[in-house]
Structure formats: structure tokens, C-alpha cells
Amino acid sequence: MKVTFTVNGTPRTVDVPADMPLLWVLRDTLDLKGTKYGCGVALCGACTVHVNGSATRSCQVPASTLQGRRVTTIEGLAAEANHPLQRAWQELDVPQCGYCQAGQIMQAADLLARNPKPTDADIDAEMYGNLCRCTTYLRIRDGIHRAAAIAANDAQEG
Amino acid sequence: MSTEMRDTSAAPGGYDRRDFLRVTSLAGGGLLIGTWLDFTIPGSLGTGAGEFMPNAFIKIAADGKITIMAKNPEIGQGIRTMLPMIIAEELDVPWESITIEQAMSDPAKYGSQVAGGSTATPTNWDPLRRAGAAGRQLMTEAAAQTWNVPAAELTTGGGAVHHHAKRRKLSYGELTAKAATLSPPDLATVKLKDPKDYKIIGKPIPGVDNLRIVTGKPLFGMDVTVPGMLYATFEKSPVFAAKVASANIDEVKALPGVKQAFVVEGGTDLPGLLAGVAIVADSWWAARSARKRLRVTWADHPTAQQGSAQFAARAKELLAGAPQTVVRTDGDLAAAFANAAAVVEANYEYPFLAHAPLEPMNCTANFANGKMEIWAPTQNPQSGRVLVARTLGIAEADIAIHIVRSGGGFGRRLNNDYMVEAAWIARQAGAPVKLVWTREDDIQHDFYRPAGYHKLKGAVDRAGKLSAWENHFVTFGEGERTAQAAGIGVTEFPVAYIPNFSFGVSKMPLGVPTGFLRAPTSNAIAFVYQSFIDELAHAAKRDPVQFRLDLLAQLNPSAPIPERAAPPMNAERMRGVLQLVAEKSGWGKRTLPKGSGMGVGMHYSHRGYFAEVVEVTVSQAGEVKVVKVWAAGDVGSQIINPSGAMQQVQGSVLDGLAEALKQEITIENGRTVQSNFDDFELLRITEAPPVEVHYRITEFPPTGMGEPALPPVIPALTNAIFAATGKRVRSLPLTRHDLRWS
Numbered sequence: 001m002k003v004t005f006t007v008n009g010t011p012r013t014v015d016v017p018a019d020m021p022l023l024w025v026l027r028d029t030l031d032l033k034g035t036k037y038g039c040g041v042a043l044c045g046a047c048t049v050h051v052n053g054s055a056t057r058s059c060q061v062p063a064s065t066l067q068g069r070r071v072t073t074i075e076g077l078a079a080e081a082n083h084p085l086q087r088a089w090q091e092l093d094v095p096q097c098g099y100c101q102a103g104q105i106m107q108a109a110d111l112l113a114r115n116p117k118p119t120d121a122d123i124d125a126e127m128y129g130n131l132c133r134c135t136t137y138l139r140i141r142d143g144i145h146r147a148a149a150i151a152a153n154d155a156q157e158g
Numbered sequence: 159m160s161t162e163m164r165d166t167s168a169a170p171g172g173y174d175r176r177d178f179l180r181v182t183s184l185a186g187g188g189l190l191i192g193t194w195l196d197f198t199i200p201g202s203l204g205t206g207a208g209e210f211m212p213n214a215f216i217k218i219a220a221d222g223k224i225t226i227m228a229k230n231p232e233i234g235q236g237i238r239t240m241l242p243m244i245i246a247e248e249l250d251v252p253w254e255s256i257t258i259e260q261a262m263s264d265p266a267k268y269g270s271q272v273a274g275g276s277t278a279t280p281t282n283w284d285p286l287r288r289a290g291a292a293g294r295q296l297m298t299e300a301a302a303q304t305w306n307v308p309a310a311e312l313t314t315g316g317g318a319v320h321h322h323a324k325r326r327k328l329s330y331g332e333l334t335a336k337a338a339t340l341s342p343p344d345l346a347t348v349k350l351k352d353p354k355d356y357k358i359i360g361k362p363i364p365g366v367d368n369l370r371i372v373t374g375k376p377l378f379g380m381d382v383t384v385p386g387m388l389y390a391t392f393e394k395s396p397v398f399a400a401k402v403a404s405a406n407i408d409e410v411k412a413l414p415g416v417k418q419a420f421v422v423e424g425g426t427d428l429p430g431l432l433a434g435v436a437i438v439a440d441s442w443w444a445a446r447s448a449r450k451r452l453r454v455t456w457a458d459h460p461t462a463q464q465g466s467a468q469f470a471a472r473a474k475e476l477l478a479g480a481p482q483t484v485v486r487t488d489g490d491l492a493a494a495f496a497n498a499a500a501v502v503e504a505n506y507e508y509p510f511l512a513h514a515p516l517e518p519m520n521c522t523a524n525f526a527n528g529k530m531e532i533w534a535p536t537q538n539p540q541s542g543r544v545l546v547a548r549t550l551g552i553a554e555a556d557i558a559i560h561i562v563r564s565g566g567g568f569g570r571r572l573n574n575d576y577m578v579e580a581a582w583i584a585r586q587a588g589a590p591v592k593l594v595w596t597r598e599d600d601i602q603h604d605f606y607r608p609a610g611y612h613k614l615k616g617a618v619d620r621a622g623k624l625s626a627w628e629n630h631f632v633t634f635g636e637g638e639r640t641a642q643a644a645g646i647g648v649t650e651f652p653v654a655y656i657p658n659f660s661f662g663v664s665k666m667p668l669g670v671p672t673g674f675l676r677a678p679t680s681n682a683i684a685f686v687y688q689s690f691i692d693e694l695a696h697a698a699k700r701d702p703v704q705f706r707l708d709l710l711a712q713l714n715p716s717a718p719i720p721e722r723a724a725p726p727m728n729a730e731r732m733r734g735v736l737q738l739v740a741e742k743s744g745w746g747k748r749t750l751p752k753g754s755g756m757g758v759g760m761h762y763s764h765r766g767y768f769a770e771v772v773e774v775t776v777s778q779a780g781e782v783k784v785v786k787v788w789a790a791g792d793v794g795s796q797i798i799n800p801s802g803a804m805q806q807v808q809g810s811v812l813d814g815l816a817e818a819l820k821q822e823i824t825i826e827n828g829r830t831v832q833s834n835f836d837d838f839e840l841l842r843i844t845e846a847p848p849v850e851v852h853y854r855i856t857e858f859p860p861t862g863m864g865e866p867a868l869p870p871v872i873p874a875l876t877n878a879i880f881a882a883t884g885k886r887v888r889s890l891p892l893t894r895h896d897l898r899w900s
Contacts, residue, residue, distance in 0.1 A: 017414065017443065024443040028389070033381035034374015036565070038516050039597040043835040046516060074374035086372040093364035093801045096809060097234025098371035099378060099516045099565025127843045131835060133516040133566045134234050135812035136805070137846035 008076025045130035055110035074102035096134035222331030233567030236802035248290030263539035263559035276764035276862025362801035379535030396829035400459035415444025461669025473611035481662025489658035494626035498617035517565020521580035524590035535564035542574030605673025634668035654717035684869030739790035755881025759870035766866030780897035810867035816841035
């Protein structure tokens with residue numbers, strides 16, 4: 001079936017099976033490889049993107065539901081790779097293998113958009129479903145705090 | 159004197175002076191520095207000492223651009239960052255100025271390119287420093303000749319040679335033409351930097367791929383795209399290595415998007431190509447969807463009756479008798495037990511474990527004009543080449559392997575089953591194919607950490623010292639053969655520390671693939687031995703740290719150690735980290751309420767020394783919460799990249815906690831029960847306690863960080879649970895245990 005939806009601000013039309021998950025539409029149809037396959041059943045969070053602004057497991061979103069939706073992926077999170085989370089992740093050297101990190105960042109971006117100054121408990125509650133096999137969790141927690149500080153600083157300067 | 163001690167004085171003797179360095183002019187200007195180095199660990203045995211291989215290429219372009227080849231596979235251990243750091247330091251170029259290029263798999267050029275065994279640091283530390291220093295010396299000499307001044311008047315920095323007396327400088331790029339005409343320096347005598355002058359080594363350097371990771375650029379095996387590429391899925395028998403009896407191939411072929419579907423005959427060697435049905439389609443989703451309609455009847459297989467319950471029952475029978483093989487006996491056990499102040503007997507066991515790296519197994523292959531090209535997220539490309547060559551009947555020289563970043567390895571990708579599958583399917587499909595496993599394929603077709611079963615009997619004498627130790631270990635294998643990663647090293651502590659000692663082994667057959675999981679064998683042995691030592695400490699009414707310190711002082715230097723063995727543990731280094739972790743954790747300084755406790759564990763593996771303390775709370779309902787972990791490590795004279803090192807230590811510790819808390823693979827009817835992250839759970843952010851890391855810097859050469867911090871945390875946790883509740887955990891994971899108390 002043909003569906004038209006917005007990906008990182010650009011309208012895209014794809015002709016794919018109705019049950020094809022957004023994850024594979026992004027990866028294999030639109031060649032946006034940043035969104036990762038980890039489990040296929042919403043157990044790991046590696047495929048997290050924003051659909052209409054909310055963190056969503058793209059492996060659970062069939063193409064048939066995409067018409068008119070707004071999808072943001074890691075590639076479109078910030079114009080110049082300068083989202084506070086992307087800066088904090090590099091500054092604190094968060095990634096180990098790096099495979100889960102796009103999903104971690106997209107989940108955390110949703111958190112920060114709703115809660116600009118999260119506590120450890122807020123972070124734990126929000127990030128509970130995003131698995132990291134390398135267990136970079138300690139730096140993920142620090143990275144979210146750091147990103148919050150960067151964003152606050154940017155806002156002050158701006 | 160231990161082998162480790164000899165390491166410090168290991169002179170770079172044995173370098174073949176003619177072949178130290180090859181300097182080649184590059185087309186269009188610039189310079190290629192290829193060194194011939196011996197990448198064997200000084201003092202190690204049987205690792206091909208004496209082989210000299212050209213490797214460690216440094217490219218200096220005439221425009222000053224410097225490229226350093228990253229030779230090893232990156233699996234999240236930070237090696238693409240750390241090895242180039244070593245070269246850049248001695249070459250004396252700014253870290254920000256260099257470009258890092260991933261080397262292809264090419265053992266003739268790069269020597270061993272394996273991500274395994276925490277070997278990259280000890281094998282590369284000396285050769286790569288010398289490679290960089292030789293480059294720096296070459297540039298200095300070129301400048302000296304250009305200016306006609308003594309080299310001693312010159313310094314380097316910022317990728318240039320400086321002559322401060324005349325306030326002039328020449329960049330390395332400008333010097334390449336001259337440098338190419340010089341005879342290369344002698345690697346054996348090339349001057350290395352004084353560590354106090356380091357500008358890169360010892361500084362926290364972030365991963366070189368971080369920008370690409372946080373912006374979602376294609377980077378991993380999963381992201382490989384080749385023109386004209388098709389996508390494949392491959393269904394194998396849930397009973398390992400069973401053959402295909404029949405399958406509805408024609409029906410599957412007719413499904414949307416499916417280009418081809420075929421049976422792969424496969425062999426019987428578990429690490430090789432096994433039987434299955436391949437579905438090749440124009441998208442992975444099409445292949446995956448078609449697979450849901452695939453119906454395969456698998457042939458009967460002799461291991462279909464095996465299961466975890468049967469293994470445990472058979473192990474119990476074997477443990478009730480004498481070991482099939484007595485590996486070692488020291489002293490007089492009967493007398494020691496007769497004269498003991500206390501005797502403790504206990505059985506321990508641990509389950510199979512999966513690796514479950516977050517990136518499922520995948521590989522892309524293209525067979526054209528008799529040549530195979532492979533893009534593989536693998537920890538061991540060369541063994542994959544050998545496997546593909548043998549299985550497909552292709553010459554090794556006709557197989558090119560691109561080493562692609564892996565989304566985690568943990569030992570899983572030391573096996574290359576997915577590589578040979580991709581190669582086979584691509585050749586038969588006649589098109590480039592990307593094979594992608596499902597998560598279920600990954601969990602159900604792993605090379606599992608083998609389960610194991612121990613019967614232990616130990617004694618403490620009237621002085622409160624460990625005087626006798628008897629271990630009967632039941633593992634998997636048949637006859638002389640032991641299943642992969644299912645053995646225990648002959649030098650494993652506490653061998654030679656207890657005067658009356660015996661170690662015996664019995665085996666049972668296994669049809670389940672096993673393999674190396676991060677800190678292989680150590681991740682199991684540390685739990686058993688360090689828990690049992692804790693039991694003996696309590697039986698002796700001694701402090702568990704002091705009891706261990708005393709045990710470490712009991713080395714019998716004349717206890718026989720076989721010649722072909724890993725370097726034995728250095729007791730002083732272990733005492734050092736044990737004392738350090740006790741000090742940092744406030745061991746014995748705090749009185750904790752019931753339900754709270756601290757436990758200690760120590761372990762030597764992969765040339766690294768770690769002692770760890772866990773503080774835990776166990777609620778009356780039996781819920782375990784790890785409050786904090788302290789880790790103290792001795793990995794030698796230099797923490798090369800403190801950021802990467804911290805990641806590895808914290809990651810190893812948390813990885814160990816996950817294994818202890820909740821991970822288990824169960825075999826039933828010859829197949830794996832678990833299939834995804836709902837029944838094989840990974841650690842979550844809510845379960846990650848603070849991990850405080852300390853190092854003891856010693857004079858020994860630096861060693862690897864990927865593994866040795868993992869093993870001790872498991873017994874530290876179970877010993878803490880004993881301290882908190884009085885309940886002794888003798889099997890893993892903790893989800894098997896009722897830890898309620900009142």
C-alpha cells in the first residue's frame with residue numbers, strides 16, 4: 001500500500017506491505033539506518049523514534065497507520081547534530097558498542113522535552129524499557145543530566 | 159619469579175633488524191610507514207613467537223594528513239580508539255588531527271586481528287609504541303638533514319618538527335619526501351617517550367565513532383548496503399544440527415517479495431554450517447513474513463532427549479561417585495580433613511548463558527567471478543575466512559573480509575556461523591545477500607556459556623587457615639574432548655596455595671553449542687571458588703578479607719605448575735587490590751542492619767587482578783537490591799584510556815550482576831527454551847548501582863580491561879547476600895532462590 005508521512009520534516013511516500021513495521025520502512029525503504037532492530041517485539045527500545053512527537057517503538061508501528069504522521073528519527077533529531085543529548089553523549093563518552101544509543105537518545109529527548117530537569121528517579125522511570133547490553137546506564141544517567149544542563153545554559157544564552 | 163615479573167625486563171630482542179620498518183612513498187606524495195613487528199606477549203608461550211608480520215600502518219600524506227590503521231575489530235571495547243592512541247602518542251601528533259581507517263582482515267599484513275581474551279593491550283602496547291616512535295624519529299632525522307643541523311637540536315609537537323634555535327618548523331607532511339629517502343630507524347633502540355610527557359595516553363579520549371553513533375550514520379554490520387543486495391532469513395532446527403526432512407519450499411517461493419527459497423543441507427559440526435531453510439527476498443520484512451508461513455519437518459536427532467533437568471540429574475549421579483579423571487592431587491587430604499578444625503561440604507552449579515549482543519547476528523556477502531566478498535561484524539575474521547573457505551571450497555585468497563563494527567560481541571562473534579551462512583546463501587542466490595537473524599534466532603542458536611556442577615569439600619585448620627580443598631567438577635564433553643569453554647585451567651587459583659588439594663573432572667555428552675562468554679570459565683569459577691572460600695572463612699570464624707589475604711600468603715613455590723599454562727597469578731598483586739578495595743569500601747568499618755550486607759570477591763583472569771566489594775540490601779520479601787559496588791584493579795603501569803577503561807570496568811561489573819541476578823538459558827528436548835528479552839532478561843537502568851573504580855598502578859606492562867573486572871562481582875554479590883540474610887547462594891541465577899527472611 002502507498003502511505004505518505006513526514007520523516008524528519010520531509011514528506012515521503014512509500015509503497016510497502018501494510019503490516020511492514022515503520023522500523024523496516026525507515027531502514028530498508030528510506031535507507032535511514034540510524035534506527036536499530038534489536039528484538040522486534042518492543043522489548044529493547046533500540047528502534048525508538050518519535051511519532052507525532054512521542055517516543056515510540058518503531059517495530060510496533062505498521063505502515064498502514066503512518067498516513068499523515070510526523071516521524072522523527074535520530075538522523076533528524078537536530079539540524080547540526082547539536083541536540084544537547086548528542087553533545088552530552090559525546091562529551092561524557094557514553095557509547096560502548098553504540099548499537100542501542102540512537103534509541104536511548106530518542107527516548108531521553110522525549111523525556112527532556114516534557115521534563116527539562118529530570119531527577120534520577122524520573123530518568124530511571126523513563127529509560128526503564130531501553131536496554132543496553134554493554135550496560136552504559138551509569139553514563140546514560142549522567143548524560144541526561146548533562147544534556148539538561150546544556151539545554152538550560154543554551155536557553156539562558158539564547 | 160613469575161612470568162609476569164619477567165615481562166618488565168623483556169627486551170625487544172629478537173627483532174629482525176632488516177625488517178623493522180618499511181617506508182614507502184605514496185603516489186601523489188606522502189609516506190607509508192609499515193613496521194614489521196612481533197605481536198606476541200613477552201614471556202608468553204605457544205603464541206607463535208618469532209613470527210614477524212608487517213602491520214601498524216601509518217600514512218602521512220604530503221598535505222600533512224595522518225592516517226592510522228585500526229587493525230582490530232571494534233565490538234564496543236574501544237579498541238578503534240585505544241590502539242591508534244598509542245601510535246599517535248609516540249608519533250607525537252595531535253589526537254584531533256589524525257584519521258582512523260579500519261583495516262581489512264589481512265593476517266599477512268596485520269597479524270592477529272581478534273577481539274578476544276583481552277589480548278589487544280598486552281600484545282600491542284610495546285610494538286605500537288615503537289611503531290609511532292620510529293615514525294617520529296624518521297621525521298626528526300628528515301628535518302635534521304634538511305636543515306643540516308644535529309637531530310638533538312630538534313623537537314617534535316603538533317605534527318611538526320621544530321628547531322627552536324632558529325624559530326623554524328617543518329610539518330610531517332612537508333618532510334615526507336625527504337623521509338622516504340632515509341634508512342628506517344631501528345625499532346629495538348628507538349627512543350620511547352617518558353610517560354610523564356604523555357599527551358594522549360592516560361587522557362580520557364572519547365570513542366572515535368561517537369559522532370556517527372549519536373547521529374545515526376550507517377556503521378554496524380546491520381547497516382551495510384551493497385548495490386543489488388537481497389535480504390535473507392535462515393531457519394535452523396531448534397534441536398541443534400538436525401537435518402531438514404521436508405519443507406513447503408514451493409509455497410514459500412510464491413509469497414510476496416520472495417526471490418528464492420532453498421534447503422541448505424549443512425553439516426554436523428556445531429560451529430559450522432548447519433542445515434536449514436534460506437528465504438531470500440527483496441526486503442528483510444518480506445523474507446521474515448514468508449518465514450512465518452514456512453513449515454519445516456526436522457529429521458530425528460540423537461540429542462533431542464537432552465535437557466537442563468537431565469544434565470542436573472546426571473551431574474548429581476556423577477558427583478556422588480569418584481571423578482572420571484583425577485587431574486591433580488597435592489598433599490594428604492585424608493589427614494588434613496581428619497585434623498581439621500572445621501570441614502565444609504557444598505555443591506555448586508551455574509546455568510547455560512546466552513551472549514545476546516544487542517545487534518543480532520548478521521552478515522553481508524557477495525560471490526562474483528569466483529571471489530567472495532564479505533562484510534562481517536565479527537570478533538575473529540580470520541577464523542571466519544577459514545570456515546568459509548573449507549565449507550564452500552573457495553581458496554582463502556579469494557575471500558575478502560571487511561571488518562565492520564559490531565553492536566556488541568561478548569564472545570558471541572568469535573564464532574562465525576552467521577558468516578558461513580551468508581556466504582553459502584549469497585553464492586546459491588547468485589546475488590549480494592544480507593543475512594539478518596531475528597532475536598529469536600540469536601537467543602536460540604547461540605554458543606552458550608556452558609553450565610557446570612561442582613562438589614566441594616574444604617577444611618580449615620586450628621590456626622584458622624585453609625588447609626584442604628577437594629573439587630569434583632562435572633562438565634560437558636566426551637573422552638579427551640571437552641566442550642568449548644567448559645574446562646578449568648590447570649593453574650586456576652587456589653592451586654598451589656593449599657597444601658592438600660585435589661581436582662577431578664567428570665564429563666557428560668552435550669549436543670548444545672557452547673562458547674566463550676566474556677571472561678570465559680572465570681565468570682563461573684569465580685562464583686564457585688570465591689563463594690566456597692567465603693564459606694570456609696565463616697567456618698573458621700575469620701574475616702573474609704583477612705582470610706583471603708592469609709590464603710594469598712600460602713603459596714607453595716615448589717608446587718608443580720605445568721609448563722604450558724597461562725602466566726600464574728602473582729599473589730602480591732592480588733593482595734594489593736584486595737587491600738585497596740577493602741580500604742575504599744570501608745570494609746569492616748560499618749555495622750549494617752539485618753537485610754544489608756557486604757561481600758567480597760577476587761579473581762585473576764586475562765592478566766588482570768580485580769577485587770570487588772558489593773553492598774546489598776535484601777528486603778524481607780526477598781527482593782535484592784545492589785546498593786553499590788567497589789572495584790579495585792591492577793592492570794599494570796598505565797591506564798591507556800581512562801574513559802574506555804572505566805566503561806569496561808563498570809560494564810563488566812554490571813554485566814556480572816546481570817548474570818548473577820537473573821540470566822539463565824534452559825535446555826528442554828534438545829532445544830533452547832528462551833527466545834527473546836522477555837525470558838532472557840538484560841540488566842535495566844533501574845538495576846544499575848554506582849560502581850566506584852580504583853586502580854593500583856604497578857610496574858608491570860599494561861594489560862586488557864574487557865574482561866577481568868567481571869568475575870569477582872558475582873561471588874561478591876552472593877557473599878553479600880549471605881552477610882545480609884544468612885542464606886548461602888550455591889546456584890545461579892538468584893531468581894531460583896527464595897531469599898525471604900524475618
